[in-house]
Amino acid sequence: MASAPPIDEGLRSELQKQGIWVTSMQELYNWGRRNSIWPLQFGLACCAIEMIATAASRYDLARFGGEVFRPSPRQADLMIVAGTVTKKMAPQIVRLYNQMPDPKYVISMGACAISGGPFKQGYNVLKGIDRYIPVDVYIPGCPPRPEALLHAFMELQRKIDGQKLTGTGKAAFLDKTVPSEFPVPAFGAHDLEPPANADVFHPPKIERH
Amino acid sequence: MEALDEIKVRIEAAIPGARLEIIPNPGPANQSSLLLDHAHASTVARFLRDDPALRLDYCSNVTGVDWLERTVKKKVKVKKVVEGEEKELEETREEIFSGYLEAVYHLYSMAHKHGPLVVRLRTRDRAEGAHLPSLTPVWRSAEFQEREIYDLYGIHFDGHPDLRRILMWDEFTDHPMRKDYREPDDYEYEPTPHDDVLEKAKQHYVPRPAQDGTANIAAQ
Amino acid sequence: MMIGAGILKGMAVTGRNFIGSYFEKDRLTTVQYPEERDVLPENSRNFPFLVYDTNDPEAGLRCVACKICEKECPPQCIYIEKSADKKPDYMGKPQFYPATFDIDISVCMSCQICVEVCPFEAIKMDKVYELSRRERFDALLMRRTDLAKSNSYYHSIHPLEAEQVDATLAAAAAKKKPAPTPAPPASG
């Protein structure tokens, strides 16, 4: 499929008034994916309770097509890392991520999953899951309100909407050169080995003394 | 429940050879404790559990404490002969308490609804492989908690049915709750550090040869 | 009792809830976020912000860089650099000010201890929660310019508390007022 020039918005709405729906393959495909994100049923700590609350009656994640929590990573599109990632748990999370089929997304929910949060000074706490796997959306908060998770969910939907199927800058999961699996860290005598995956984790250098 | 010294007297009468010591608690909580010797620890524990007046059948909390070697400076008044005259002088003396590891047990009675009786066991030193007798055969509730002490403090409990690491992974070699434990360096990105975190984060800062001089950077 | 009666009884409850959700407001609890939102209570808190008086976020900042919050913050997510010089604050008194004031909201645990220990009523809790970002490092580090928010904003999110704070500050200012007056003769 050649990347055709995008359809003129005015023309499209004019056609819509006449009862003719025009869409591109890319839009249709992304529309379908965006509205059926199945998360992995996977909770680590406190944030998992808010994640359940988001799926429960008051906030109802089903309105966004995300209520089908799959216990198996093989059937999931989205991993919500909800809670503190410990060094003992990190290899399992990377393994779960590797087992998810493409396209896959990661939401890092709450302070602990982003950076280790309040527990980051702990000897067994990983300072952010983005040391080993790429993260699409970060939600700060301890724990974030269910609305914040819904907001992140919509942010992810926007991201999916913007993914191109062809041409330069096409979505990473269609690009064979971009890895979709990452090495699982090993348990070492003092720490995980390696302590971060240098291909994934690029913290900015701080200039200060 | 009886007073602690009465209990001590009764134990010493019932178990010949048991060496007990009362460790006072200076705070307002008023929970003084009983230090047991290793050889008689499990006999004393059984006595505490089975004695009809005490019936301390429930061991609530088991925990380790790491006491570092500390020097306490004390001012002592000494009588000295100075220039043929006896004078009372103040001298600072340093007393060195050697470090040790400690296991603390909080005992209650569900039958009589009293407690707590605090029992302590101390190792000889803080060296790797310090030993203590296990009280898990007496109170099952100590099972996981003694494993935790073994994991985090490195005290070996003799007679524990299943002494393995519980919280950290099996390949781990340190005992992180000890006061002298140093965690691995993962301070690549610390935008808001202070105190000791700042010292660790500084190792990762961008070198500034112009301001700091190359020698200082090499020293780091 | 017939086998299955208990299950049927349970099914009846489910059915009552299902049908009831069309008629009873108590059973229909879903909030249709983002179209409708719960009104957050007065005390609700998420992340800290810095209050400034008047209209100038630079000069009106109440913070004097005393670093108490930095020291007390349990997860150490505040970073302050004290200014070298003094600038007149909103009351005209020369004060230190924070040259840098960063809060790493990817670490903050929303415990509001900074608010509790601040003697200058300078740091308060915000209610904004829609903070999802696609990047982590710069996007989630709040600088002084992001943090400074006006007193009227503070009034709009915590009306009762802000009024109390204003009253306390006014009382403190009134107490202090007589003090500077005798000062000029002494210097002059």
Add this chain to the structure above:
Amino acid sequence: MSLSTRAQHSAVEAPPGMPSRLDGELLEVSMGPQHPSTHGVFRMNVALEGEVVRRLKPVFGYLHRNHEKIGENTSYLGSMPYTDRLDYICSMSNNWGYALSVEKLAGIEVPERAEYLRVILAELTRLVNHASLLGFLLSDMGAWGTPLMYAFRERENILDLFESLSGSRMMCDYMRFGGCRCDLPPGWMERARKVVDGFPHFLDEFEQLITGNEILIARTQEVGKLSAELAISAGITGPGLRASGVNYDLRKVDGYGFYPRFKFRVPLGEHGDCYDRLMMRVLELRETLGILRQAMDDLPAGPIMNPKVKIRAFKPPVGEAYGRIEAPKGELGFYLISDGSGNPYRYRVRPPSLINLTVLEDMCLGHTVADVMVILGSIDIVMGEVDR
């Protein structure tokens, strides 16, 4: 509801010598740490003979986030918000346990109004915990979603109360040593009364939903029995202990707070199986509502904070203290050693969830692998507290 609807004989009891295709070969299965019904990141290494559990070793530490080490490096005030995150469903109870221990350590008195508020909030927490537990347990048992949704609907009402009082839904950080942080906002008590008055309706409905259910009875009665002797020796506390018939409730035994002023009963089970443990929660919910009503009626006016306590740069005298409360999951204790400085020298949490798991293997042996989830669910654990 009476306990008379018991099954006459056990529904799932595996005969010890059950012939299986494996002929005595044991199959080792690792359940968790990613498992939908382990309530977090809990792992069990199970040895199965056919479907029957022959050995079970729990593996912990997947959420070990160094609470105690951080507590030793943080000021006494700074540890308070961390306690919220221990048992993250019951932050108010954790706050109270910690505040109580520090008060013991430093000999601090608490004003009357603050004690009443603590009772009210801790009991509301118990409602949240037990309601969520019932939802989770039934969800594990296959009642997919429905009971959990009902429980969470009620939970949200109570969380709204917590939020309007303390500012946060889950991590309240509300209590301080020497009292509470802030007084009730206007209109709070009326709303709380409304929630408490509406709760029995939910309970009745919930009981109708589950208690007569034949599947539930078959899966819980005579499953995971725990004898009183073993429960005491293994240090089981909370509803799990009382389901085995041991009358030990710290609210009665220690009489901390102002619990002796309230009239309430301690429900006791007689079989010590999963069904009793489940019903213990339902019965406790009813008693809790009674305590709440009494405390709300008697709430005195007055200060909520001991004015002598300075929470910042708080330095208790040298000494140690062990304080404990009856948290919804069991005895929650905090052991503090002070060396006179601003940080505790030793900060230890006695987690009821961890110690209640001591007998998990004993309870599961001889049952099928499907029962393990029910037994685990009936113990009621939260990983934040198990691993700390």
